[in-house]
Amino acid sequence: MFLHILLLSSVFASRPTTVTLQNAAIEDVRFPMIGLGTGGYGNDEVRAQGVYPECWSDGTLDPDGTYGGENCSSSVLNAVVSFLTMEGSRIDSSNSYQNMPIIGEAMNASGILRGEIFLTSKIGSSMPMGYNETIQQVLGALKSYGTDYIDLVLIHWPTSQRNSTDPVCDYGAGTYDGTECRLQTWKALLYCLEMGYIQAAGVSNYRKEHLQEIIEASLELPSVNQCPFNPHLYDAQSELLVFCQENNIVFNSYSPLGIPDVHTYPATISATGKIIEEPHIVDIGFSHGLTAAQVLLLWQLQKGIAVNPRSMNATHQTDNLAAALFSVNLTSEENDILEAYGANDCADDKWFECCGSGSHVGVCDPGSSSKSDAKSWPMYLILLIAGLSIVGALIFIVIVLLFQKQSDLDEPDVFEDGTGVRAVPSAPHGDIGETSRLAAHIQLDSHSIDYETHYT
Numbered sequence: 001m002f003l004h005i006l007l008l009s010s011v012f013a014s015r016p017t018t019v020t021l022q023n024a025a026i027e028d029v030r031f032p033m034i035g036l037g038t039g040g041y042g043n044d045e046v047r048a049q050g051v052y053p054e055c056w057s058d059g060t061l062d063p064d065g066t067y068g069g070e071n072c073s074s075s076v077l078n079a080v081v082s083f084l085t086m087e088g089s090r091i092d093s094s095n096s097y098q099n100m101p102i103i104g105e106a107m108n109a110s111g112i113l114r115g116e117i118f119l120t121s122k123i124g125s126s127m128p129m130g131y132n133e134t135i136q137q138v139l140g141a142l143k144s145y146g147t148d149y150i151d152l153v154l155i156h157w158p159t160s161q162r163n164s165t166d167p168v169c170d171y172g173a174g175t176y177d178g179t180e181c182r183l184q185t186w187k188a189l190l191y192c193l194e195m196g197y198i199q200a201a202g203v204s205n206y207r208k209e210h211l212q213e214i215i216e217a218s219l220e221l222p223s224v225n226q227c228p229f230n231p232h233l234y235d236a237q238s239e240l241l242v243f244c245q246e247n248n249i250v251f252n253s254y255s256p257l258g259i260p261d262v263h264t265y266p267a268t269i270s271a272t273g274k275i276i277e278e279p280h281i282v283d284i285g286f287s288h289g290l291t292a293a294q295v296l297l298l299w300q301l302q303k304g305i306a307v308n309p310r311s312m313n314a315t316h317q318t319d320n321l322a323a324a325l326f327s328v329n330l331t332s333e334e335n336d337i338l339e340a341y342g343a344n345d346c347a348d349d350k351w352f353e354c355c356g357s358g359s360h361v362g363v364c365d366p367g368s369s370s371k372s373d374a375k376s377w378p379m380y381l382i383l384l385i386a387g388l389s390i391v392g393a394l395i396f397i398v399i400v401l402l403f404q405k406q407s408d409l410d411e412p413d414v415f416e417d418g419t420g421v422r423a424v425p426s427a428p429h430g431d432i433g434e435t436s437r438l439a440a441h442i443q444l445d446s447h448s449i450d451y452e453t454h455y456t
Ligand SMILES: NC(=O)c1ccc[n+]([C@@H]2O[C@H](COP(=O)([O-])OP(=O)(O)OC[C@H]3O[C@@H](n4cnc5c(N)ncnc54)[C@H](OP(=O)(O)O)[C@@H]3O)[C@@H](O)[C@H]2O)c1
Pocket: 036, 037, 038, 039, 040, 050, 092, 093, 156, 204, 205, 226, 227, 253, 254, 255, 256, 257, 258, 259, 260, 261, 276, 291, 293, 294, 308, 309, 310, 311, 312, 313, 315, 316, 317, 319, 320, 448, 451
């Protein structure tokens, strides 16, 4: 296998297999164009994505209430070792995937020198954001992987699913400020870079407006932005792709194969709804002697996009690594066929691509924290129930206060702590804008939330 890849690399390589990171990176950090995704394998705490029976991806729990992670951990270990020993070098990981120790173990077990492995990790998302929280997470990650440095750390999402001790990232407080929260989190990663804990800093799922915030704050731009990309997302993501490339930010795609084990697209596209089985793409592959998966990867690599397909299968891993080495270039007609999928992007309202352009312009704007136009009827129902509950609670409070005022007339002016001062309840925090912003985030990022809670 190793020789096979080596031979291909020496004979066929036609485009760079690595790119030197710019912006927030130390000098000469080379980012491999192909990596291995590890989000979705599952473990004791997280159900595996898709069809990994050894990881009990059907959701069956062990008698102790965990997800059968022991079997899965050995599969993750094997997948990472297999990838590294066949000359793959970039591992895409995250604290949210809860597999840092097993990845550290796999890096050691592979026998590959640490300097030849490119380790990406992420902070936030299922963990809090904020300055101190970020530094703590990076230090914790170093320990979990058992390494002295991490090559690249990304802010996983522009907002987090967890509340933070940092006031600007505290959803419950009136002090929450999305822009400031992202900037504080970003400053913490820059600090980690300065301290040598990490060699490059980047972001993930950032839209143009989030990157603009960093420019306006006159801070160093990220070296990488990791975002979903496949033909169905072409229309939705192409403007962001151009913006990143104009600003020397490497665009790193996730779900580059359209997550065929989990996600189906409208049946009009392929009989199974899986993009790697789409007849037009299979035909393009056939004419070049490639698999459909390789066509998808090649198409992205040709656009200068770095990819990290997830695979536990050694043959697929070899195919994916080989995609970076082919001298084949897709023709402009083939390119047009692939790009045309971008106009028909939405299969399921909960998924990211439904927030894109094409037939769904204006449905929602992923990552835009200020947009509230993404509310579907379940969201309106939730808001209605929440509204009615608030009105009910207010009526209740008024009744209790009236009752209490009456009984206060009979109370002495000394209270339980003997101070004679009645504790004043703090004012309710948060404003409607922030609440709907968070709700919109949860709605817009339901892909991520499903992902984090069910398969990362
Ligand atoms: N930053 C974020 O918010 C974010 C979100 C989602 C994902 N990610 C990252 O991106 C990685 C990849 O995305 P993803 O897991 O969503 O989906 P994906 O890579 O598009 O799809 C993974 C699926 O493709 C199959 N596959 C891989 N190579 C193949 C090949 N050559 N031929 C046929 N099938 C192939 C895999 O099956 P086998 O195992 O059988 O090969 C698996 O079922 C994740 O693991 C994670 O690291 C990041």
